[in-house]
Amino acid sequence: MTLFGYRVPMMASLLVWCVLWEIVGRLDLMFILPPFSDVLAATVDLVQLPSWQSATVTTLRAFLIGMLLAIAAGIPLGMLMGRAKIADDLLGMWVNIFSSAPLSAIVPVLMILFGFGENTIIAAVFLFAIWIIVLDTRAGVRHISPSLIEMARSYGASQPALYGKIIVWAALPEILAGIRLGLIRGVKGVVIGQLLVAIVGYGALFETFSRNFRMPQFWALTIILFAFALVVSALIEWAEAKVEFYAGVR
Amino acid sequence: MRAAAIRNETVMTEPAVDAIVEVRGISKSYGSVEALRDIDLDFPRGKLGPSGSGKTTLLKIIAGLIGADGGTVSVNGKKVSAPGPERAFVFQDFALLPWATVLRNVAFGLELRGTSKEERETTARRYIKDVGLAGFEDKYPHELSGGMRQRVGLARALCVDADVLLLDEPFSAVDEQNRRKFQEDLIRLRTNQNKTFIFVTHSIEEAVYISDRIVLLSPRPGRVSRIIEPQIDRSGDPDRIHRDRHYLDTVEEIWQGLKQYVE
Numbered sequence: 001m002t003l004f005g006y007r008v009p010m011m012a013s014l015l016v017w018c019v020l021w022e023i024v025g026r027l028d029l030m031f032i033l034p035p036f037s038d039v040l041a042a043t044v045d046l047v048q049l050p051s052w053q054s055a056t057v058t059t060l061r062a063f064l065i066g067m068l069l070a071i072a073a074g075i076p077l078g079m080l081m082g083r084a085k086i087a088d089d090l091l092g093m094w095v096n097i098f099s100s101a102p103l104s105a106i107v108p109v110l111m112i113l114f115g116f117g118e119n120t121i122i123a124a125v126f127l128f129a130i131w132i133i134v135l136d137t138r139a140g141v142r143h144i145s146p147s148l149i150e151m152a153r154s155y156g157a158s159q160p161a162l163y164g165k166i167i168v169w170a171a172l173p174e175i176l177a178g179i180r181l182g183l184i185r186g187v188k189g190v191v192i193g194q195l196l197v198a199i200v201g202y203g204a205l206f207e208t209f210s211r212n213f214r215m216p217q218f219w220a221l222t223i224i225l226f227a228f229a230l231v232v233s234a235l236i237e238w239a240e241a242k243v244e245f246y247a248g249v250r
Numbered sequence: 251m252r253a254a255a256i257r258n259e260t261v262m263t264e265p266a267v268d269a270i271v272e273v274r275g276i277s278k279s280y281g282s283v284e285a286l287r288d289i290d291l292d293f294p295r296g297k298l299g300p301s302g303s304g305k306t307t308l309l310k311i312i313a314g315l316i317g318a319d320g321g322t323v324s325v326n327g328k329k330v331s332a333p334g335p336e337r338a339f340v341f342q343d344f345a346l347l348p349w350a351t352v353l354r355n356v357a358f359g360l361e362l363r364g365t366s367k368e369e370r371e372t373t374a375r376r377y378i379k380d381v382g383l384a385g386f387e388d389k390y391p392h393e394l395s396g397g398m399r400q401r402v403g404l405a406r407a408l409c410v411d412a413d414v415l416l417l418d419e420p421f422s423a424v425d426e427q428n429r430r431k432f433q434e435d436l437i438r439l440r441t442n443q444n445k446t447f448i449f450v451t452h453s454i455e456e457a458v459y460i461s462d463r464i465v466l467l468s469p470r471p472g473r474v475s476r477i478i479e480p481q482i483d484r485s486g487d488p489d490r491i492h493r494d495r496h497y498l499d500t501v502e503e504i505w506q507g508l509k510q511y512v513e
Contacts, residue, residue: 145343150310151339151345154338154339155362156333158362165362166347
């Protein structure tokens with residue numbers, strides 16, 4: 001973007017919004033919106049708190065375990081649905097329902113199943129993330145050129161070789177897109193899970209801050225979460241760009 | 251190479267005895283469309299024999315990629331129903347791995363067979379040179395032209411050292427200059443590889459130019475309508491073939507016979 005002949009850097013718009021936030025905050029219109037500088041100061045304080053650090057460890061661990069499970073289960077399931085019509089007919093409807101359903105409503109049920117602890121959070125992350133991974137993997141496998149499969153067969157590929165050397169690679173762009181979208185949904189899952197359970201990790205912190213009207217800390221925590229989600233998705237996007245070069249020529 | 255030449259000569263005298271691929275009573279339907287009916291064919295060893303009217307189905311049945319509704323295919327006297335190492339397929343759309351280099355693509359058939367990396371790459375380099383792609387080993391398919399991609403597909407098929415090469419309209423996605431060059435290369439490869447090439451083509455000129463035996467299939471249902479064995483001397487300059495008396499006569503003869511199916 002250029003403005004009055006000058007090139008404006010990418011993050012400039014963010015700066016504008018920060019300044020706007022600062023001004024509105026200084027006007028003291030609403031107690032829920034403290035000045036941005038206060039939020040920044042609170043962020044610096046927050047990351048030094050042992051309670052934040054242990055909450056981050058808990059949250060990150062639940063998120064990673066949930067995501068790994070979702071990826072490990074989602075990719076094979078998507079492949080199965082992409083390759084076998086019967087699996088697609090049996091499962092397709094459910095995957096589509098779950099991928100668009102308001103899953104937050106199920107989290108209380110998860111609490112009954114998994115108790116008030118980390119397991120519920122892991123289950124929430126898993127449940128939020130897996131469906132889009134399944135759907136994208138399925139789409140990727142469906143798009144593989146039939147002649148690539150025939151080629152592998154005509155040169156005597158075993159089933160493991162067919163999957164390991166052809167299908168995974170040919171569907172990789174879609175699989176990565178699914179993982180990226182899954183990660184973003186997984187962040188939602190971890191936050192919603194922790195908020196509902198309310199005694200674990202960030203959920204407990206959010207609960208404390210909002211109940212005691214500690215708005216700068218509340219916003220600081222929100223910003224940290226947003227930044228985390230953005231960084232994670234940018235990392236996957238970078239990996240996607242690396243495989244992009246062959247997505248167009250398959 | 252000398253052995254190959256001698257072998258070809260014996261084949262010329264006794265073609266029926268030494269058939270490498272035998273097709274017996276093959277039929278295949280797609281729903282209500284009868285694609286092939288009762289096909290009987292022999293493909294003599296060391297010869298090129300394309301079929302006329304786009305019968306990819308027959309080629310894929312020979313390759314074992316699709317099953318026939320009836321009839322049998324034998325290769326080297328053994329009945330086959332699945333892909334096997336004695337047959338290699340060259341695909342119309344090349345079917346190269348876009349994420350792999352030319353070298354890995356050419357060696358891929360051997361990779362699937364579990365040949366060691368060093369051995370398969372040595373073999374692959376040799377065939378890459380044979381098809382005229384030396385220097386392109388580390389390029390990716392999207393960096394190559396259509397003609398070069400098909401050369402990769404051909405090198406991959408040569409690499410596994412099959413007796414029969416099945417080519418499914420290999421030149422249809424290749425531009426005209428490359429196609430001519432490729433056809434010349436195929437004549438050269440045929441003389442020094444001692445392999446049987448069976449390929450499908452729509453082009454009468456192409457069929458007559460490179461084939462020892464041409465099988466014309468009639469459309470819907472596909473049946474063998476004629477078998478022609480053009481007597482063309484291909485030992486000299488490949489450009490001379492285009493002006494050869496037999497070449498021109500055979501092209502004309504086939505065209506006259508096919509005219510009835512047009513429209």
